[in-house]
Structure formats: structure tokens, C-alpha cells
Amino acid sequence: xxxxxxxxxxxxxxxxxxxxxxxxxxxxxxxxxxxxxxxxxxxxxxxxxxxxxxxxxxxxxxxxxxxxxxxxxxxxxxxxxxxxxxxxxxxxxxxxxxxxxxxxxxxxxxxxxxxxxxxxxxxxxxxxxxxxxxxxxxxxxxxxxxxxxxxxxxxxxxxxxxxxxxxxxxxxxxxxxxxxxxxxxxxxxxxxxxxxxxxxxxxxxxxxxxxxxxxxxxxxxxxxxxxxxxxxxxxxxxxxxxxxxxxxxxxxxxxxxxxxxxxxxxxxxxxxxxxxxxxxxxxxxxxxxxxxxxxxxxxxxxxxxxxxxxxxxxxxxxxxxxxxxxxxxxxxxxxxxxxxxxxxx
Amino acid sequence: xxxxxxxxxxxxxxxxxxxxxxxxxxxxxxxxxxxxxxxxxxxxxxxxxxxxxxxxxxxxxxxxxxxxxxxxxxxxxxxxxxxxxxxxxxxxxxxxxxxxxxxxxxxxxxxxxxxxxxxxxxxxxxxxxxxxxxxxxxxxxxxxxxxxxxxxxxxxxxxxxxxxxxxxxxxxxxxxxxxxxxxxxxxxxxxxxxxxxxxxxxxxxxxxxxxxxxxxxxxxxxxxxxxxxxxxxxxxxxxxxxxxxxxxxxxxxxxxxxxxxxxxxxxxxxxxxxxxxxxxxxxxxxxxxxxxxxxxx
Numbered sequence: 060x061x062x063x064x065x066x067x068x069x070x071x072x073x074x075x076x077x078x079x080x081x082x083x084x085x086x087x088x089x090x091x092x093x094x095x096x097x098x099x100x101x102x103x104x105x106x107x108x109x110x111x112x113x114x115x116x117x118x119x120x121x122x123x124x125x126x127x128x129x130x131x132x133x134x135x136x137x138x139x140x141x142x143x144x145x146x147x148x149x150x151x152x153x154x155x156x157x158x159x160x161x162x163x164x165x166x167x168x169x170x171x172x173x174x175x176x177x178x179x180x181x182x183x184x185x186x187x188x189x190x191x192x193x194x195x196x197x198x199x200x201x202x203x204x205x206x207x208x209x210x211x212x213x214x215x216x217x218x219x220x221x222x223x224x225x226x227x228x229x230x231x232x233x234x235x236x237x238x239x240x241x242x243x244x245x246x247x248x249x250x251x252x253x254x255x256x257x258x259x260x261x262x263x264x265x266x267x268x269x270x271x272x273x274x275x276x277x278x279x280x281x282x283x284x285x286x287x288x289x290x291x292x293x294x295x296x297x298x299x300x301x302x303x304x305x306x307x308x309x310x311x312x313x314x315x316x317x318x319x320x321x322x323x324x325x326x327x328x329x330x331x332x333x334x335x336x337x338x339x340x341x342x343x344x345x346x347x348x349x350x351x352x353x354x355x356x357x358x359x360x361x362x363x364x365x366x367x368x369x370x371x372x373x374x375x376x377x378x379x380x381x382x383x384x385x386x387x388x389x390x391x392x393x394x395x396x397x398x399x400x401x402x403x404x
Numbered sequence: 405x406x407x408x409x410x411x412x413x414x415x416x417x418x419x420x421x422x423x424x425x426x427x428x429x430x431x432x433x434x435x436x437x438x439x440x441x442x443x444x445x446x447x448x449x450x451x452x453x454x455x456x457x458x459x460x461x462x463x464x465x466x467x468x469x470x471x472x473x474x475x476x477x478x479x480x481x482x483x484x485x486x487x488x489x490x491x492x493x494x495x496x497x498x499x500x501x502x503x504x505x506x507x508x509x510x511x512x513x514x515x516x517x518x519x520x521x522x523x524x525x526x527x528x529x530x531x532x533x534x535x536x537x538x539x540x541x542x543x544x545x546x547x548x549x550x551x552x553x554x555x556x557x558x559x560x561x562x563x564x565x566x567x568x569x570x571x572x573x574x575x576x577x578x579x580x581x582x583x584x585x586x587x588x589x590x591x592x593x594x595x596x597x598x599x600x601x602x603x604x605x606x607x608x609x610x611x612x613x614x615x616x617x618x619x620x621x622x623x624x625x626x627x628x629x630x631x632x633x634x635x636x637x638x639x640x641x642x643x644x645x646x647x648x649x650x651x652x653x654x655x656x657x658x659x660x661x662x663x664x665x666x667x668x669x670x671x672x673x674x675x676x677x678x679x680x681x682x683x684x685x686x687x688x689x690x691x692x693x694x695x696x697x698x699x700x701x
Contacts, residue, residue: 060573063486063688064439073437329418331440338442338487340498342688345449346485350497350557350637353449354464358494363452363464367472368443369416370483375603376580376611378479379424379437382416387447387468392493400440402418 064372065337072330081205081319084196086124088209091310100310102303107147108191109306126191127306130155131274131297132170135185142298151302155189155271159264161239171271174256175235175245184261186274186297188309190316197268202319203244204231206263208270209315212277222314223276227263228254234265241266248276324403331369331398338390339364363391369400421479426606443483446470480582480609486688490573497557499574499640501684501691507632508552508644512537514669517677517696518551520588522649526700531670541649541697543595550593550644553579553682553691554630557637569627570638576684578615579622579643583680585610587653587697592621593644613685616641647680653697660699672701 067073090099091111098115108128114121130152131137139145153168160169160177169177171184190208192201209224227234228251230244246261247254261272277293296305339362340346346353346364354363365387371380382400390396420428427435451466476482488498505511512519514532521527522541532538540547555576556565581590581599585608590599599619601610614622624642625631633639652659653676660674667675676697683690 061488061490061687063488064441065489066439067437327437329437329440331442333442336491336493337489339493340488340490340495341444341447341449341485342488342498342690343444343447343449343485344690345447347498347500349559350500351559351561352496352498354452354454355496356454358496362490362493362495364442364487365444365447365464365467365470366442366487367446367470368475368483369418370441370443370486371418371437372439372441373427373434373436374438377423377427377603377605378421378483379427379435380418380420381475381477381482382418383472383475384416386472387444387470389464389468390442390487398442399415400418401415402420402437 061340063342064376065331065333067329067331072332074328074330076326076328078324078326080322080324081202082198082322083319084317086316088310088313088315090124091313106144106301106303107151109303109310111310122195123193124196125193127188127309128191128302129186129188129274129297129305129309130302131186132156132183134170134183137186137294137297139298144301147302148297151189152187155187155269159238159240159243159262159267159269159271171262173259173273175237175243175259175262176256177237182257184271184273184275186293187261188272188274188305190270190272192268192270194268196320197318198320198322200241200266200321201263201268202321203227203234203242203265204229205317205319206230206244206246206270207315207317208246208272209313210276210309211312211314223248224315225261225272225276226251230263238264240264240269243267246270246272326401326403329371329400329402331400333366333390333396333398335392335395338366339392341365361391361393363389366390366396366398369398371400371402419475419477421477421482422607423479423605441483442487443485444487445482445484446472478607479605480607484690488687497559497562497637499556499570499576499638499684499687499689500558500635501553501555501576501682501689502558502634503691503693504552504554504632504634504642506634507549509539509547509549510537515667515696515698517694518647520647520649520695520697522653522697522699523655526673526698529671529700530673530698532698538698539646539648540595541654544591544646544648545595547595547646550595550646551693552593552624553643554633554635554639555641555643555684555689556633556635556639558635560636563638565630565633565635565637565639566628568638570640574687575626575640576686576689577617577641578613578685580683580685581612581614581645581680582609582683583612583647584608584678586650586659587676587678588647588649588680588695590614591646591648592619593624593646594621595646595648597621598648599645614643614645643682647695649697653699657699657701660697664697666701669698674699674701
């Protein structure tokens with residue numbers, strides 16, 4: 060019986076694979092602090108956060124790359140009814156902690172923990188800067204052990220004084236899993252060898268794509284504001300200025316952010332096997348001339364066909380997926396072909 | 405000893421067709437890949453030069469240099485011609501499907517295309533109707549001749565069709581008809597019963613499967629008993645059917661004004677041209693039949 064289809068054997072011809080793809084994401088500080096003279100910085104009337112784009116945000120080709128905001132917990136010395144935007148900063152901290160740290164047994168929102176060992180108590184990050192990366196950049200997650208953020212922590216930003224680099228050292232093998240938002244690592248200053256629990260200055264949530272920086276990173280007296288430097292410390296700006304001002308201070312101090320993102324690619328591979336006695340004829344309208352096969356002179360000649368396309372069909376013959384070869388592939392009774400067709404999800 | 409060239413690994417990335425995406429989005433389990441087919445849409449076998457001066461290695465030199473297009477995601481635009489599995493290698497002739505206008509509906513002599521008149525006014529008023537060469541969309545059963553498609557071998561080189569039968573493994577016992585569901589539907593050759601489409605895809609293309617065992621009224625006499633044949637060689641089965649206009653074409657001019665054109669056929673008419681595709685399920689051989697729906701203005 061002539062046929063144009065071949066049934067795939069689910070046991071031998073179909074397999075599934077999972078591949079993790081990574082791409083490097085380098086963000087230079089100038090994008091956040093000057094390339095577009097702040098036309099790529101979007102502020103909102105609610106004043107809860109500031110958005111950074113890779114191009115002036117009014118352009119349709121601009122991509123959102125990250126948001127900056129800050130907040131503090133109710134136990135922070137910054138928390139006071141006299142502080143500027145006090146409730147908003149408390150709310151931001153609570154919201155981020157609620158999502159990233161979760162609740163204790165009594166249903167209370169837990170604070171960010173310096174070493175990630177929440178159950179053991181210990182030092183908390185009570186004043187924090189949050190950098191929320193766009194899904195466009197982080198994709199499925201930030202690759203563990205690849206995150207690096209450099210910022211000046213004191214002096215005038217232009218002078219580049221006291222640059223500190225925060226990295227998630229050793230996170231590829233040592234990360235925390237006690238967050239409701241997925242896995243996270245501790246950000247350390249200094250080298251991998253110095254990465255001990257007590258040296259943690261922030262947290263990076265890999266699946267959520269959020270970096271939490273402790274206010275303790277910055278000098279007490281010289282956090283300053285970006286272009287117009289003022290000698291104010293982190294705590295002074297936290298209490299005396301709006302979230303937008305704090306975000307401006309931080310992004311003008313940024314010198315570099317880099318990480319690798321991760322895309323989890325699930326593929327199904329179909330092995331389309333054409334045996335020697337299969338697919339040697341064609342129903343291409345040009346294959347016949349007055350019903351005679353053009354590629355044969357006599358009955359003893361081998362039939363020949365040329366493959367350019369593989370079609371994957373449902374049981375009711377509906378074409379569900381198509382794959383193309385780069386060039387025609389000759390098929391005759393002397394050849395067997397296995398075409399490995401990958402369908403990504 | 406040199407290394408073998410392993411650059412020829414054939415790993416292909418597939419793209420979902422629009423139907424594939426639609427079924428995946430439904431989430432009802434209808435997205436299940438069960439089989440595959442190989443296609444050769446870009447190949448022109450007329451380029452196979454069996455008398456190339458440089459020898460047999462050069463017979464297909466122009467074919468293998470054919471550039472291949474990227475995949476179409478429209479499921480009806482790709483894999484129009486498929487490779488066929490026939491275990492025998494000694495075949496020199498393959499059957500085709502041809503429109504038999506000797507005993508079946510022929511192109512209307514006025515507009516030179518198979519014509520469907522969609523309503524009573526059109527049938528009664530147009531002079532084109534006097535030829536009788538049309539499908540009566542008002543009373544489908546009054547249509548003079550059905551569309552007749554014969555399957556078989558054109559050449560009598562391997563025997564005369566009146567005495568030699570087509571090899572059983574090449575006989576089409578099931579045909580697939582595809583038609584734009586907005587324009588028309590399929591009836592048997594006598595206009596007595598309407599066929600039920602197996603499915604209608606996202607492009608409004610309805611697919612009808614007509615099997616000799618379950619849809620006898622769509623099949624005429626076959627093989628050596630076939631009369632009024634247009635094939636000289638061995639013959640398979642004869643398919644007889646009619647294309648009736650949809651309710652939309654019959655009762656409204658909306659689709660005509662959106663997708664059609666106007667013309668004068670004795671009187672001013674609307675018309676829509678479309679294609680009905682007839683495919684033999686066994687060999688996959690396919691014929692595209694141009695059809696015109698006509699409505700008097």
C-alpha cells in the first residue's frame with residue numbers, strides 16, 4: 060500500500076530534553092546615569108519607584124531594564140513619622156519582604172536576613188535598596204554565581220571613589236532555598252575566600268530577579284545625590300528625601316552590573332527515520348510526465364526523490380509543525396536517513 | 405588517516421504552524437504529534453537531466469542546488485507535495501487524478517471556469533445558465549453534471565485501461581477534499597446528501613474525507629468498468645461530487661464585496677474565485693480545481 064505518512068513510535072522515535080541556555084547581560088553604569096541625560100529614567104507620580112530604560116522611554120524601541128526603590132523595616136532607626144515618605148518606604152519594604160522572605164509561624168512578615176538563616180535570627184537588613192530587574196533581562200532566572208554589581212559608596216560619584224563590587228560568591232553550589240520566591244544567594248564584598256556569613260551585604264533572588272542591597276554598604280556621611288553631590292549619608296537621605304532622590308543617588312553611583320540569565324528550554328526531539336524502501340517516490344506535480352516518472356528511464360532504474368521539508372502531523376492528518384532542510388537531500392533505495400527534528404517549548 | 409567529515413548531521417529546528425499553535429492553546433490534548441511526512445515543495449523534477457553529457461553524477465546537479473525556503477507557518481501553504489512510500493522500486497508509471505470533463509462538469513463556455521450559481525435569481529436570469537455547465541446552487545439536485553475526478557495512469561504504455569487494472573496498492577479508496585468553508589460545501593454527485601467535514605481549520609478550510617466503503621454515493625464505476633474515461637492506462641476509482649454555495653453566499657453579498665469582484669455575464673454579477681483541492685489519501689497525489697461562485701447583482 061502506498062502511503063505518504065509514517066507513524067512515530069513514541070517509545071523509540073520521540074524523546075524530551077531540557078537545556079539551560081545562558082546569555083551574558085552587561086549593564087554599564089552610564090546607561091543609568093548619563094548616556095541619555097536622564098531621558099531614559101522614568102519617575103512616577105506615586106513616587107514608589109524609579110524605572111531605568113535602555114533608551115529614552117518615550118521611544119517605542121526603549122526596553123525597560125530595571126527599577127530602583129528603597130525602604131526600611133519598622134525596626135529601623137529611619138522609621139519615624141517625621142521621615143519623608145515614611146509610610147511608602149515602610150510599605151515598599153513590607154511588600155518586598157512579604158514576597159521574597161515570607162511570613163513567620165504567626166503570619167507576620169519577616170525581615171530580610173543578612174546571612175539568609177532566617178530561623179536562627181541574627182542580623183537583619185533593616186534599610187534596603189531594591190533593584191528589580193526586568194523579565195526581559197533575567198528571563199527564567201539569573202544564573203547562580205554570575206551576579207556582580209559595582210558601585211561607589213562614598214565620595215563624589217564623578218571621582219569614582221571607594222568603588223565596591225558586590226558578588227554572589229560560591230552561589231553556584233551554596234544558595235538558599237528558604238524563600239517563597241525561589242532560590243537566592245548572599246552578596247559579598249571582597250573575594251570568594253572572604254565570603255563568610257557575617258560579611259553579607261545583600262541578597263540576590265535568582266528567579267524573582269531582585270537584588271536587595273543593605274544600606275550599610277554606603278558610607279554614613281557621603282551617599283550624596285548624583286549630579287548635584289551633597290554630603291549626606293544613606294540614613295540621612297532615607298529619612299530626609301523621597302524614594303526618587305534615593306534612587307537617583309544610587310543609579311549615579313552605579314558603575315557596572317553584570318550577570319548571566321538563564322532560559323530553560325524544553326525540547327521534544329522526533330527522530331524521523333526514512334528506511335531504504337520508504338519515501339523514494341513523490342507526488343510532486345513535476346514528478347510525472349504523462350504518468351511516467353521523470354527520474355527513471357526503465358523499471359530497473361531506482362526511484363529518486365529529494366527531501367526539503369519535514370512535516371509533523373496529528374493523528375487526523377493536521378500539520379502541526381514544519382522543519383526545513385538547508386538543501387535538498389537525495390533519497391533513494393540505497394540510502395536510509397534519520398532526520399532529528401527538534402521542537403522547542 | 406584523516407577524520408571523517410561529520411559536519412553533515414541533520415538536526416532540524418521545527419516551527420509550529422498556526423494550527424499547531426491553536427491546538428496547543430486549546431490545551432485539550434489535541435496537540436499530539438503522531439506521524440511525519442517528508443515534502444519536496446521546492447523541487448522541480450523537470451530539471452532532472454537524464455542525458456547530461458557529464459554522466460549520471462550530474463543528472464540531478466540542478467536539483468540539489470535548489471535553494472530551500474524557510475518554513476511557512478500556514479499549515480495549508482506547506483507540504484503540498486509529499487514523498488510517497490511504495491515498497492516496490494520497479495514502478496515506471498504512477499497514477500494521477502484528472503478532472504474528467506467528458507462525463508463530468510466542464511468549465512462554463514462563457515467564463516471558462518467551473519462555475520457555481522449561488523441563488524435562484526442567478527440561475528433563472530443569467531444567460532450563462534442556458535449552457536447547463538454550472539452547479540445549481542439554488543437546487544443542487546438539478547445540477548446536470550457532477551464534478552468527476554478519475555484516478556489512473558494517463559499513458560497506455562503498460563496496458564489499456566479497458567483491460568488492465570491498476571495495481572491494488574496504488575488505487576485510491578479514500579479521497580480528501582478541501583474547500584474554503586465560508587464559500588461552499590461538498591455534496592454527493594447526485595446532489596442528494598451533504599457531506600460532513602472532518603474538521604475546519606483556523607483558516608476556515610474544511611476537510612472532507614470520502615471513503616469508498618462508507619461514502620459509496622461519491623464513487624462511480626471503477627477500473628475497467630469505467631466509462632467516458634479520459635485516462636488511457638489502468639484506472640483506479642472515480643470520485644463524483646458537487647460544490648454547493650454556503651448560506652452566506654446564497655443569501656448575502658457581504659463576502660462577494662469583501663473578497664470577490666464584479667463582472668458582466670449578460671448582467672452585472674458578483675463573483676468569487678477559490679480553489680477546491682482533491683487529494684488521494686493513498687498516494688497523496690493532489691489536484692487543485694479552480695471554481696467560481698457567481699451571484700447576480
